[in-house]
Amino acid sequence: MSSQALSEILKLPANERAELAMALWQSLTNAERDAELVLTPEQEAELDRRWAEHLADPTSAIPWEAIRRKLLARE
Numbered sequence: 001m002s003s004q005a006l007s008e009i010l011k012l013p014a015n016e017r018a019e020l021a022m023a024l025w026q027s028l029t030n031a032e033r034d035a036e037l038v039l040t041p042e043q044e045a046e047l048d049r050r051w052a053e054h055l056a057d058p059t060s061a062i063p064w065e066a067i068r069r070k071l072l073a074r075e
Helices: 003-010 014-027 030-036 041-056 064-073
Strands: none
Touching: 003 014
């Protein structure tokens, strides 16, 4: 993709960019997604560690709305 085409796409309203992103994602086959989203052994180990931590203490989870509020407060 040319930088000019990307520049034009980035000028689209947010809802149109989101719609385009979803259309692009949905255009990928499962095999293409699997090939592109391969985790490193370190990433797999970290996900396993976090999952085990959550299973050991499910109350430690922070609800998405709390995280979202915190992130939006930074802006």
